[in-house]
Amino acid sequence: MDEGFLKKGSKIGRDGYGHYCPHPETWQRLESHGDSSVAEYIYSDSEIRTINHGYMAQIRRKAEELVIRHPNLEEEVTAYIHNQEQECELIENEITGAFWIIRRK
Numbered sequence: 459m460d461e462g463f464l465k466k467g468s469k470i471g472r473d474g475y476g477h478y479c480p481h482p483e484t485w486q487r488l489e490s491h492g493d494s495s496v497a498e499y500i501y502s503d504s505e506i507r508t509i510n511h512g513y514m515a516q517i518r519r520k521a522e523e524l525v526i527r528h529p530n531l532e533e534e535v536t537a538y539i540h541n542q543e544q545e546c547e548l549i550e551n552e553i554t555g556a557f558w559i560i561r562r563k
Contacts, residue, residue: 459488459560462501462553470552472545478553492563501555509555510546517542 463484464470470478479487488495501509521535549555 459558460555461558462549462555465552465554470548472548475548475553481554484556488558488560494561494563496559496561498559499557501557503550506550506555510550514542514546 461484462478463481464478467480469476478484485495518539521539525532525535
């Protein structure tokens with residue numbers, strides 16, 4: 459499972475991020491129904507930045523192609539790119555990425 463947990467203890471107010479919690483609580487939630495963790499990999503901050511920058515490069519390239527084909531969508535596409543940039547910033551600053559292997563009960 460590729461997910462993450464809060465770097466700091468406070469909740470994130472942005473829609474879609476309210477479920478993130480600190481590492482110990484994340485583990486508790488993962489194991490609360492009898493499943494067990496087999497392995498954990500915690501991404502470094504530089505790995506997260508590299509992943510996000512790669513995603514943003516692809517998004518920008520596809521957005522440019524879309525605007526060329528549909529110039530009337532430029533405002534919406536620009537807004538989407540801005541939203542994705544904010545999301546990447548939030549992820550890089552507020553969330554520690556992690557990959558867990560979970561054994562179902």
